[in-house]
Amino acid sequence: MTSTENEKGDSPMSLNDEVRAPQRASDQQDYHATSSEQITAEVLAAISSTTGTRAGEILSAVIRHAHDLAREVRLQPDELLAAAEFLRRCGDISDAARHEYILLSDVLGLTMVVDTEAAGVADGALETSALGPFYRAGAPWEPNGANISRGTDDGEPAKIHGRVLDTDGTPISDAVLDVWSTNARGLYENIDPTQPDYNLRGRFRTDANGSYDLWTVKPVSYPIPDDGPVGELLHLTGRHNMRPAHFHVIASAPGYQTIVTELFTDDDPYLDSDVVFGVKPSLVVHYNRIEGPARLAAAGRTEPYWDLRYDFILTPGQTTTVEFSTGRHQNH
Structure with missing residues (x-):
């Protein structure tokens, strides 16, 4: 049996095909947690096609200020949902005579x-x-x-x-x-x-x-x-x-x-x-x-x-x- 064959006659195994050990905790520590500022940058980048337009100016400002507000007051998920529900109810009660x-x-x-x-x-x-x-x-x-x-x-x-x-x-x-x-x-x-x-x-x-x-x-x-x-x-x-x-x-x-x-x-x-x-x-x-x-x-x-x-x-x-x-x- 050659050095590239195993005793059971399986197909040859490349020398580069090595069994990799599970990733160690020390390796995982090389990845830093995503920050909220990174998310803000990604969102602004996603609307970069509107740069130079009035809509882009307003929307980017809304995003920046809203994200800064969330960070300033440490807005919680349940509070954001409550705000969304508040706005939904504003729409529900509105009609032709009341806005x-x-x-x-x-x-x-x-x-x-x-x-x-x-x-x-x-x-x-x-x-x-x-x-x-x-x-x-x-x-x-x-x-x-x-x-x-x-x-x-x-x-x-x-x-x-x-x-x-x-x-x-x-x-x-x-x-x-x-x-x-x-x-x-x-x-x-x-x-x-x-x-x-x-x-x-x-x-x-x-x-x-x-x-x-x-x-x-x-x-x-x-x-x-x-x-x-x-x-x-x-x-x-x-x-x-x-x-x-x-x-x-x-x-x-x-x-x-x-x-x-x-x-x-x-x-x-x-x-x-x-x-x-x-x-x-x-x-x-x-x-x-x-x-x-x-x-x-x-x-x-x-x-x-x-x-x-x-x-x-x-x-x-x-x-x-x-x-x-x-x-x-x-x-x-």
Whole structure:
């Protein structure tokens, strides 16, 4: 028998075919445990094809900040699953008339950060505030002087008037004011089937002097919906769910920045604790009470009302369109 054959006549065995011993623990120690930073680098590398695009810029920043957040607070698997479940429930409770994700963005202050950063308005010009989840596009066009209170018992009458001006004081004609507010019960018409369609909503154009004039009702403070995940978040953090009284406006004109904003009444107790952080000092306004026979007669009125004069000062720039719109709740 040759040296390459075994005694049982099996096929020859190469000299290189040696039986390998099991890997030793000392060999395994040559491999270092994967770090979370390595995973972040791999994820960023996986989306490298989006480099140079706006989507890539946003997505890579989201990944980096989310991963850093997980490391900073040592986020646990069950906590991540709880967050995913929270977001799922936000989707479940949302419908055409209610957008829980926007509400979530509002109560976390993210909406106001984004709006303020995006606007960059000049000092003294109209500042932004929250659009909110109740804006409904397509409000009726109304002539100056019209009353957008189309329901019954909507609230105390209020006249809002003034001008739309450039930053140098020049009147802006044909500027558009898209306005909306709640009734005296703190309800927007799209979530209250007892109100007429588009109640307390309207669109107005300024005249040749940049003037506008409309009738509505004096705003009241109201609670945002707290029967869903956002309400649970507010309860967890010990916060109330109240918004101070305000009047919504989208002010626009060709050649000027479109500004989404709110005017807040100065006599409201929630001015310093708005649940969505929308209050800015320049947006706090004072309504004057008009009463007494002589003053009412001069205004052609017989019942007391509130009067607000406010000039909207627009910043030159690009006119944009508000893409979001809620729907009207349907009774089934």
